[in-house]
Amino acid sequence: MTQDVKINRGLKGVYFERSAVSDIDGAKGELTYRGYSIHDLATQSTFEEVCYLLIHGELPDSAQLAEFDGKLRQARHLPPAIHDIIAACKDGHPMDVLRTAVSALATMEPDSQQVGEDAFVENGTRLISQVPMIIAAHEAIRNGRTPTAPDMDLTHAANWLWMLKGEKPSDEAARLADVDFILHAEHGSNASSFAARVTIGTETNLHGAIVTALSTLAGPAHGGAAEDVMKMVHEIGKPEKAAEYVKAKRAAREAVTGFGHRVYRKEDPRARHMREGVRQLGEEMGAPEWYEILQAVVEAMKPYARHGLNVNVDFYSGVIYQLHGIPMDLYVPIFAIGRMPGWIIQCLEQQRGNILIRPLTLYNGPEPRAYVSIGDR
């Protein structure tokens, strides 16, 4: 059956809901969380404050922030069985391990099956702290180390680096991780948040929706881009080779990773902060070549910028992680640490006045026909 209906493949340009959380102006290249510019938040706020802003709707005062931060710190705890589960699948990709561990947590937390505002805030706040613990524990276990116990005196970002490496990070390294989390915290109806909303639309629990979101984030067209950018940088090897690489990609009509976005037609406003981070860190660490290769790719892609093709947030982030000595397969999990509050608030918004998300596909298969028994086929 065919009908003369308009099909929006990939739901391009379709509004399916209202949201009071973040606003993306793709034409201008602007992003706000709850009305606050991403540039102000990246330079003046902290990830803890941004989590509160996203989940509770307003910037916290000192007492509110202290209480919220206290809850996050108290939640730095994993049931011991999670370490056993991580050990059993330690050779898998960290995103698969993370997803499996979050799924297992749903069977171990007494209130994980509950649905609704309070349950989502409770479970979500706990998961913000547990996700980096799982990633760090996996990194330790797969390298034959005992997972580093969390340090309750450190901020979320500093504690993550401490658990990951087993050594106290410098203030600069902790701040760079903090800014990275702020920039990744929320982005409207991106693929993983949309997928989480679809899950919540069936009235299931938050852990289930986070598992959906993690699965959806993992692909190279979404959160996996940072890992692919780093692979590209290694393949290019030196700045002089960038133009040749881009030319070959364009000739093969293949995507140059770290470029392009469904919504932005100007440069992704988050990229600016990551670019500055790569440049500074590269100079400080005596390794400016990564920045130079990236900028040579940007130069080679300039002819396409007029068609709206610019760098996205993940173009620069991989090199920052590489300069910090973080393995490439942890880049997507790091994105997940940052995106936790965004997923949680999107799930909260969905369950307020919930509606099942269920679009239509237009059938274009065979006409109705008679069943043929197997001996006659």
Ligand SMILES: CC(=O)SCCNC(=O)CCNC(=O)[C@H](O)C(C)(C)COP(=O)(O)OP(=O)(O)OC[C@H]1O[C@@H](n2cnc3c(N)ncnc32)[C@H](O)[C@@H]1OP(=O)(O)O
């Ligand atoms: C955090 C994030 O998720 S940000 C995105 C991370 N992903 C990446 O960096 C992967 C590379 N980028 C891409 O694959 C795409 O740009 C996506 C998937 C992000 C967005 O895709 P869409 O919104 O579907 O864009 P679409 O595919 O319609 O692109 C429009 C045009 O730009 C081209 N284009 C889009 N991205 C790229 C790219 N990275 N390199 C080269 N050309 C590209 C397309 O080929 C298309 O050209 P055409 O009209 O001549 O066919």
Ligand SMILES: O=C([O-])CC(=O)C(=O)O
């Ligand atoms: O919004 C999108 O489509 C992808 C993105 O940049 C994000 O999730 O941060």
